[in-house]
Amino acid sequence: MQLIFDGHNDVLLRLWEHAQKGEDPIAEFVDGTDKGHIDAPRALKGGLAGGFCAMFIPPNEDYPPREVDENGHYSIRMVGPLEQRAALATALEMAAIAFRLERTGALAICRSTADIRAAMEARRFAAVLHIEGCEPITEDLSTLETLYAAGLRSLGPVWSRHNRFGHGVPFAYPSSPDTGPGLTEAGVALVKECDRLGIMIDLAHITEQGFWDVARESTQPLVATHSNAHALTPISRNLTDRQLDAIRERKGIAGLNYATTMLRADGMENPDTPLSDMVRHIDHMVERMGIDCVALGSDFDGATIPAAITDAAGNQALVEALRSAGYGEDDLAKLCRENWLRLLKTVWREA
Known part of the structure; x- marks a missing residue:
């Protein structure tokens, strides 16, 4: 079995949402459940040894439906901005679940990376705390140092909505990622502070202009934790081929997103999507x-896969499909x- 460290999941969001309904998020993860994609038993069964666990703040409004026209095209209206104090409170509640x-x-x-390898050896889920969309962070970045001290080691300046730090891409098909402006002045300051602290910057949801803004302002490898071709x-x-080329030049990473909308040639949300598309x-x-x-950047608990x-327990099906396609064990x-682990060692400035 090839152990997997995954570039993105939303298990903390799922557990937090269930906690809001009075359910026990700790028992759900530790003992196992039939809900969502990740818990400890299914992770162990599928070789999911750990990954970036997102603290994503859900919208204040109902998310717009996917309205597909007669040509199979769609563009989902972007949701509005969030208030910083409320977003921070939610992020801290998610972090508290992780600490529990x-x-x-x-x-x-x-x-x-030593922590990650030790956790994998002990068969404990190796979680890296990540913020997906920096609404919890104040514009003066005074909260960032505290979050770093609490364990934050990765963030995406934006999700697919705009905020004080930059602009996100909508969920649209067919569409270029070049959908608007990139980083704001506050976003440039955020990128520079992440470089100083050693926090990985995730470009998965940012506009193409934002991607190039980060490439200009950051000295670190370019990373899109859960984006495809x-x-x-x-x-x-x-990601366009030009963006992929830039990631290569900076020795960064793009992590394969399992979301069917990002795998299928028709962009549809359909679980009947073959592994050959992956x-x-x-x-x-x-x-x-x-x-x-x-x-790999599965988007478990955040997408239709x-x-x-099916879920974390089925991860080795993709490994076997890649093996059958000719990938050897070293490449796998x-x-x-x-x-x-190679990239994190660089970003976190480990010896």
Whole structure:
């Protein structure tokens, strides 16, 4: 079994949402459940050894439906901005769930690659705290230092909505990722402070202009934790070949997103999506960037994924599909975990 360290999941969001309904998020993760995609038993079964656990603040309004026209095209209206204090309170509640899980021994909050490897060896879920959309952070960045001290080691300036730091892409098909402005002045300051602290910057939801803004302002590798190839699926969330080239040049990573809308040629949300669609995106990214710049970024608990995988327990189905497509064990180890660990060692400035 190839152990997997995953570039993105929303398990903390799912557990937080269930806690709001009076359910026990700790028992749900530790003992297992039939809800969502990730818990400790299913992670162990599927070799999901850990990953970036997002603290994503859900919208204040109902998310607009996906309205598909007669040509199969759609563009979902972007939701409005969030208030900083409320967003921070929600993020801290999600972080508290992670710390409570750490006390059970089922999960370890990791601040170094040594922490990640030790957690994997102990069969504890190796969690890296990540903020997806920086609404919880004050414009003067006074909260960032505290969040870093609490374990934050990765963030995406924006989700697919705009905020004080930059502009996100909408969920639209077919669409270029070049949908508007990029970083704001506050966003530039955020990027520079992340470089100083050693916080990884995730470009998965930012506009193409924002991508190039980060490339200009940051000295770190370029990373899109859960994005695929726009050349194969022309949805706004996917990366153009020019963006993939820039990631290669900076020795960064693009992590394969399991969301069917980002895998299928028709951009549809359909679990009846073959594993071959996942393999073809991996093939394209490897051909464009090389094996060292491609990894996995499932979006478990945040997207509709292929039925052939179903949840964390089914992760090895993708590994086997890649093996059958000709990827050897050394390359599979890189795709599944070693590329992420190599990159984090660089960003976190480890010796």
